[in-house]
Amino acid sequence: MWPSMLPRAPAILLFLFLPLAFPWPADADEVRLLDTAREAAEERIRLILEAREEINAEYFIIGDDPFSLTGLALLRDAARRGLDVRLLVDAQWNKMPRPVEAHLVEEGVEIRLYHPFRLRKPRWITRRLHDKLLLVDAEEMVAGGRNIESPYFDLGQQLDRRNYIDMDIVVRGKSAGEARAYFMELWDSDQVGRSKASASPDKLGEAEAALDGRKRWLDERIGAIQQVGNNLPALADVGAVEFLHDPVGRKGLDPGVGQALLALLDGAESSVLLESPYLVPTRAFKKGLARAQTRGVRVRILTNSLATTDNLLPQAGYAGQKKGLVRGGVELWEYSGPESLHSKVGVIDDHIVIVGSFNLDPRSERLNTELAIVVRDSHLAAEMQSEMERHLERAVRIDRKGRPEGAKRRYPGVSRWKVFKLSLLRPIAWLIKRQL
Numbered sequence: 001m002w003p004s005m006l007p008r009a010p011a012i013l014l015f016l017f018l019p020l021a022f023p024w025p026a027d028a029d030e031v032r033l034l035d036t037a038r039e040a041a042e043e044r045i046r047l048i049l050e051a052r053e054e055i056n057a058e059y060f061i062i063g064d065d066p067f068s069l070t071g072l073a074l075l076r077d078a079a080r081r082g083l084d085v086r087l088l089v090d091a092q093w094n095k096m097p098r099p100v101e102a103h104l105v106e107e108g109v110e111i112r113l114y115h116p117f118r119l120r121k122p123r124w125i126t127r128r129l130h131d132k133l134l135l136v137d138a139e140e141m142v143a144g145g146r147n148i149e150s151p152y153f154d155l156g157q158q159l160d161r162r163n164y165i166d167m168d169i170v171v172r173g174k175s176a177g178e179a180r181a182y183f184m185e186l187w188d189s190d191q192v193g194r195s196k197a198s199a200s201p202d203k204l205g206e207a208e209a210a211l212d213g214r215k216r217w218l219d220e221r222i223g224a225i226q227q228v229g230n231n232l233p234a235l236a237d238v239g240a241v242e243f244l245h246d247p248v249g250r251k252g253l254d255p256g257v258g259q260a261l262l263a264l265l266d267g268a269e270s271s272v273l274l275e276s277p278y279l280v281p282t283r284a285f286k287k288g289l290a291r292a293q294t295r296g297v298r299v300r301i302l303t304n305s306l307a308t309t310d311n312l313l314p315q316a317g318y319a320g321q322k323k324g325l326v327r328g329g330v331e332l333w334e335y336s337g338p339e340s341l342h343s344k345v346g347v348i349d350d351h352i353v354i355v356g357s358f359n360l361d362p363r364s365e366r367l368n369t370e371l372a373i374v375v376r377d378s379h380l381a382a383e384m385q386s387e388m389e390r391h392l393e394r395a396v397r398i399d400r401k402g403r404p405e406g407a408k409r410r411y412p413g414v415s416r417w418k419v420f421k422l423s424l425l426r427p428i429a430w431l432i433k434r435q436l
Contacts, residue, residue, distance in 0.1 A: 029173035030235035031375055033355070035387050037154035040146055040168045041067070045218070047136045047170075048074045051083055056135040056183045058088040058114075060128065060357075063149030064095045065158050070218055071148055072096070072104060073211035079108035086187060090129040091116040095149070099207040101197035106204065111195035112187060114369075123250075126435055130357050130368035131245075132168075138180040143373050144168030144355050145344045152342070162310065164342035165335070165391065167275075167384075169355040169373050175241040182245045186369075189248050242374035244356070257358050257372050258365040262288050264348055264374070271298045273347045273388055276360040277340065278314040279303040280436045281321055285360060286328075293329040301325075301360070302388070302395055304341045305334035306411045306422060314361055316422055316429035317436040322402035332398040335391065347385050351378040362434050 034040040048055060048071075055078055062068055079085040087104070089096070091113035096104075105111055114129035115121070135141040145166045146152040149159075156163040186192065199207065246256035265272060265288045272292060279301060281289070292299055309315045326332050335341040346354040356372030358364045396404040403410050411419050429436060 028237060028239060029171055029175050029241035029375075030237050031169055031171050031241065031373075031377075031380065032233060032235045033380065033383055033387070034142065034144065034168040034170060037152070037163075037166075040142070040144075040166070041153050043142055043168075043170050044071065044134055045074065047134060047140060047142065048078055049222075051078055051136045053137050054084040054086070056086045056088075056133075056180060056187075058129065058131045058133050058183060058186070059148050060090050060130045060132060061093045061147035061149050062087075062089050062096050063147075063159075064097050064100075065150040065155075066214065067150045067153055067155055067158070068096070068148050069100070069210060070214040072100060073215040074218070075109055076104055076107050076211055077215060079104075085109045086183075087111045088114060088129070088183075088187060088192060090114045091193075092125075092128060096197075097207065098197045099199035099203035100211065101195055102199040103204050103207040103211070105195055105197060111197070112192040113195060114186075114192050116193045126367055127250075128363075128368050130364065131371045132357050133179060133183065133371060135176060135179050135183060138177045140170065140172040141176045141179050142168050142170050143179075143357075143371055145342050145357060162308075162337075163339045164310075165339045167343040167345050167355055167387070169375075170235070171241055171243075171373060172235055173241065175243040175373075178243045179245075182243070182248075185248050191249065236377070236380060238375050238377040238380060244372040244374060246369050246371075251366060251369075257356070257370040258284070260374075261346075261354065261358060261372065264346075264352060264354070265289075265292060268292055268297045268348050269295070270349050271347075272300070273385060274299075274301045274360065275303075275341065275343045275345050275388060275391065276301065277304050277309070277342045277344070278311065278318070278359045278361045278436070279321075280314050280317040280361040280433070281325065282362050282365050284365065289325075289328065289330060298331065299329065300331040300333065302333045302335060302341065302391060303360075305336060305396070305414075306418065307414050308335050308337040308340045310340045312418075312422055312425055313429055313432075314359075314436045316425035317361075317433055319402075319422060319426060320430075322398055323400060326398055326400050326402070333392060333395045334398060334404065335395045337394065341391070343391075345384060345388070347381050347388065350385070351381050352376055353380050353384050355384075362436050366434065 115124035151161045244257045244260045247254040353375040358370040399405045
């Protein structure tokens, strides 16, 4: 259950009661990486409880589980405090129970859905909202790879699913205002529709009781740690942070996240270290890799193995490209688990840090909305690189034959049934490669 997430009285929640009333220089941003699930959860709680005027949130997935319901209870109570609360979620991946969604709307939480099903909009079926952003008072935000569902916060046992290894970043300063401008442009666009959730009075009452129970549980934990000193790491001043986002509307009409990240790859001088759960290199990305190799840039990529992936289709699209990547000079690694890799991060030339929602695949490049935070700071880069090195401790390097180094089998430790399913999907993946 969700209570296991905070087994020790989390001193981080004392930060909820500290004021944010101090100015920042015009171009200054402060950041902290959120590499553990616990920190990522507690930072979101802090932001919501500290909010003074408004909360804007957008997510690809919002689940139906104790963790998600606790977060939704916090948003409901923020609306009850008189804050403007806006929640934008992808229509296809919205898992909120209808009575809960209807109860939230009744309580003043504005909910809009990205690309709801429309017969006259067939392209919307494949174009999804992949952003993950929590934004408070146009001053502070959390962005990165985590959806709002138990497996992204080390609670996969609640749904009998594998946990994810992921990364977020909290940012305070000017770039949060830029993020708000993007959010509001998307919120007011014709790409979204208002929630039409409804429920009977009995179901609404049950939904209210469920959220009340989650909020009471959290209040008890907060009360228990009020006398504990604050030992939170301080946010680091890193100067100006870049907030990257795709254009509102159809991708490709204006430059977006993919083009910006490709420009960073083209500017690399010594090293590019990347993590992506799905690796289906597009033509543009492969050309960027080739240019980097020509300049002598070291390129290392960590992605999921067949054993740890949560999606066989992109794995099928990746399987046939391993040998080409390695023979082209890429240092390719596959994560061994037990979790599934879900982080979308990078470090370039030991001083550029990238944290976001962008996968190295065609969907992120051409179809889905994506976000990324770019920070230029050598200390933060060292911290990120250290975390990436820890991930390599549970990974294997891929050789020129497309196999784990030293392995006789292409997929050691993977069931024959899963390998068979992959072989069936590889022709399909080739036919729909632009959708992977």
